Amino acid sequence: MLKLRKKKLKMAELIRLMKNLDQEVTKCSRCGICQSVCPLYDVTKQESDVARGKLMLLKGLMRAFFEDPDGVWQRLDRCLLCGACAQNCPRGVNSVEIFLTARMIISGYKRMPLIKKIIFRHLLSNPKFFDRMVAWAARWQYLFFKNADLQIDGSCTAMVSPLLSNRRMIPLATVPFHKTSSELTSTGKSTGKKVAFFTGCLLDKVFPGVATDIVRVLHFHEMSVLIPAAQGCCGIPSLASGDSLAFNRLVEHNLKLFDPSGFDYLVTGCATCTATIKKIWLSMFESPSEEMTAVLHQLAEKTYDISQFLVDVVGVQPSGSLPETAGCPIVTYHDPCHLRKTLNIFSEPRTLVRVNDSYVFTEMPDAASCCGMGGSFNLTHYTLSADIGKKKVRNIETTDASVVATGCPACMIHLSDMLAREKKQIRVAHVVELYAEKILPQEFL
Ligand code: SF4
Ligand code: SF4
Numbered sequence: 001m002l003k004l005r006k007k008k009l010k011m012a013e014l015i016r017l018m019k020n021l022d023q024e025v026t027k028c029s030r031c032g033i034c035q036s037v038c039p040l041y042d043v044t045k046q047e048s049d050v051a052r053g054k055l056m057l058l059k060g061l062m063r064a065f066f067e068d069p070d071g072v073w074q075r076l077d078r079c080l081l082c083g084a085c086a087q088n089c090p091r092g093v094n095s096v097e098i099f100l101t102a103r104m105i106i107s108g109y110k111r112m113p114l115i116k117k118i119i120f121r122h123l124l125s126n127p128k129f130f131d132r133m134v135a136w137a138a139r140w141q142y143l144f145f146k147n148a149d150l151q152i153d154g155s156c157t158a159m160v161s162p163l164l165s166n167r168r169m170i171p172l173a174t175v176p177f178h179k180t181s182s183e184l185t186s187t188g189k190s191t192g193k194k195v196a197f198f199t200g201c202l203l204d205k206v207f208p209g210v211a212t213d214i215v216r217v218l219h220f221h222e223m224s225v226l227i228p229a230a231q232g233c234c235g236i237p238s239l240a241s242g243d244s245l246a247f248n249r250l251v252e253h254n255l256k257l258f259d260p261s262g263f264d265y266l267v268t269g270c271a272t273c274t275a276t277i278k279k280i281w282l283s284m285f286e287s288p289s290e291e292m293t294a295v296l297h298q299l300a301e302k303t304y305d306i307s308q309f310l311v312d313v314v315g316v317q318p319s320g321s322l323p324e325t326a327g328c329p330i331v332t333y334h335d336p337c338h339l340r341k342t343l344n345i346f347s348e349p350r351t352l353v354r355v356n357d358s359y360v361f362t363e364m365p366d367a368a369s370c371c372g373m374g375g376s377f378n379l380t381h382y383t384l385s386a387d388i389g390k391k392k393v394r395n396i397e398t399t400d401a402s403v404v405a406t407g408c409p410a411c412m413i414h415l416s417d418m419l420a421r422e423k424k425q426i427r428v429a430h431v432v433e434l435y436a437e438k439i440l441p442q443e444f445l
Contacts, residue, residue, distance in 0.1 A: 013286070014108050021058065021101055027093050028055045034085035034095070039370040040078065043387045049078050051085035051095040058102055069110045073242075076102055078381065080374030080388075081240060083341035096342075097283055100239055104284075107242030120238040120246035127232040127253065131178065134205050138172040167382070168420035170206055170413050177208035178229065185215060186224040195309075196226045196263040198254075198277065200270040201233050202409035210409070213436040214269050214306055220440055221314050228257035234276040240376055244286055251285050260298040267309045269432055271336035271408035272375070274305045275343055305339060307349040307407055307431050316435075318354040331359035331434065332401040334392065334415065335368040336408030349407045349431045356438035362399040369395075373414035389418035396426060403427045405434055 034051040035041055047053040057075055076099050085095045123130050177199055195218055203211040218225050232253045238246035258266060268274045278300045288296065310316045333353055339345040346368070354361050372378070372388030392415065396404050404419075404426055406412060415428045 014105055017101055017105055021098060021105070024093065024098050025055050025058045027091050028052060028089075029091055030056070031090065033088055033090060037084040037088045039082060039084065039372065039388050040080060040384065042391075043384060048075055051089070051093070054079065054099065055093070055095065058098070066109075069106045073103070073106050076106075077377075078384075080337070080370055080372070080377050082337040082370040082374065084337070084370065087341040100280075100284060103240070103242035104244045105242075108244065112241075112243060116241055116243060120241060120243040121249075124233050124238060125246045125249045125253075127230050130201075130233075131176070134172060134176070138174055138176075138205075141169075141172055166421070168417045170416055172205055173208045175208065177204045177211040178227075178231070180208065180212070181215065181227045183229055184224065184226055185219065187219045187222050191222045193223050193265070194226055194263040195223045196228070196258055196266040198234070198258065198266055198268045198273055198303075199227070199231055200268055200273040200409070202413070203269050204231075207409050207412065207430065210269055210430040210433055213430075213432050213440075214267070216440055217306075217310070217432060217436050218267070221310070226263050231257060234270075234273040234281075236272055236276045236280060237375060239280065239284060244284075247284065248286055251281050255292070255295065255299075258299065260295060260302050264302070265309060265313065266299065266303045267306050268303070269306045269407070269409070269430060271305065271338040271343075272410060274303060275338035277303045279342060305343070305345055305348070305407060307352045308343075308345050310432075310435070311348040311351045316355060317351065319357065328360045329358070329403065330362050330399055330401040331356070331403040331405055332362050332364045332396060332399040333367060333431070334364070334371060334396070334404055334406040334411060336406055336411045337370050339407055340368050349405070352431045352435045353405050356434045358438065359403065359434070362401060364395045364399045364401070364404075366391075366395050371411050371414050371418070373410045375410060378414060385414070386418065386421070389414055390422075393418050393422055393424065397424070401426060403429055403434070405429050405431045407431050 028051075030052055032052055035047075038050045041047075041050040048057070054075060057072065079099055081096050081099065083096050086093065086097075089095070123133060197211075197215065197218070199211050203214075215225050215227070232250045234254070235247040235250035238244075238250065260266070266277070268277070282293075282296045282300055285292070285296065304313065331353055333350055335346055339349070350361070353359075369392065370388060371392045372385040374385060378385040396415075396419075402425075404415060406415065406428070407430065409430070412428050412430065419426050419428065
């Protein structure tokens with residue numbers, strides 16, 4: 001059996017993390033390049049919101065953490081973790097990992113709020129219990145939520161609207177993907193390649209149709225598909241909230257289900273899950289054993305975003321025939337931060353979209369800029385999140401697109417909300433949905 005961790009996180013470990021962090025922070029030369037790419041600074045114009053400002057705060061790390069942990073937390077919390085600063089930093093300062101580690105240190109030093117403990121340690125860390133809770137919530141959701149698809153208000157919406165800030169919600173699926181899939185699915189004329197599918201919470205519970213399309217597309221390309229039951233969250237919401245304990249538990253849980261020796265590739269349809277498995281599991285899991293480090297490396301190498309897998313591994317390309325442009329609907333593409341900035345994946349999803357020649361592809365201005373979602377940032381700083389989202393809507397509008405494609409379910413939720421708020425009739429689709437619509441014959445639908 002895989003030996004996972006050398007030891008538990010202790011105070012000595014916190015101090016070691018702080019010292020490492022101090023060294024990382026001093027790499028910053030204060031050049032200010034990160035200011036020009038930070039989507040948050042773009043709307044607030046506050047130096048404390050940009051990576052440079054946060055790194056300066058962390059310079060007197062030890063003192064600041066012990067004297068004013070809440071103040072440090074509040075400053076660090078105003079960040080989308082979009083990675084634009086890290087991607088463009090000439091000194092190679094990985095601000096996202098610095099902020100994640102700093103949040104982890106603060107949470108390790110002071111008590112976590114009870115509500116966070118309940119959410120991360122008792123709900124998200126127990127996938128079966130989480131599934132049951134979400135199924136219960138799905139039954140009652142229409143009483144509370146405004147709906148991004150149907151534009152209707154629930155009878156209790158007014159009661160909870162201060163909490164929901166007038167969000168237009170994509171409803172939870174009444175039947176999540178895991179209820180419809182079996183563990184190992186095969187086409188019968190398989191190439192012999194086995195692909196493990198990491199579903200992720202949002203594709204499972206909000207967009208099961210996208211998850212189903214991924215499996216159908218893999219079958220179409222003659223892959224056997226392994227879908228382990230009781231998959232957990234990738235752990236990034238816990239880590240972003242500083243809860244390393246819940247993050248470590250989730251990584252351990254998922255590693256037991258996804259042994260890389262049992263498949264050739266692992267694919268996901270979620271930009272955030274892909275980036276987390278490829279980068280964050282390796283860099284942020286606390287004190288992994290040597291054996292576990294080797295397994296995490298293997299898994300990172302085998303993990304692909306679905307568009308990257310279809311284009312780079314399967315060899316999917318557009319036919320080359322251009323659609324009639326007159327009267328042809330337009331599709332544009334929004335780059336999820338975790339694909340573009342963390343993994344440098346941007347041509348493959350565009351290639352996949354271009355396969356569907358029922359649309360004319362038109363690039364929007366600033367497609368790589370963040371949509372404003374930022375995971376829990378959207379929950380805690382919705383006004384800022386919406387201000388950033390409005391800019392994205394303007395950019396989408398300039399293309400006259402009837403469809404905006406992307407590769408991240410979290411971006412899909414925020415884009416749908418932003419477009420619905422402004423009453424724009426623009427469909428938000430996952431790139432794999434557009435690909436499936438074009439290539440799948442009837443028997444796969
Ligand atoms: S771009 Fe890098 S070196 Fe320059 S201020 Fe930002 S974090 Fe510091
Ligand atoms: S991660 Fe994004 S929002 Fe946060 S400081 Fe860097 S550029 Fe700004």
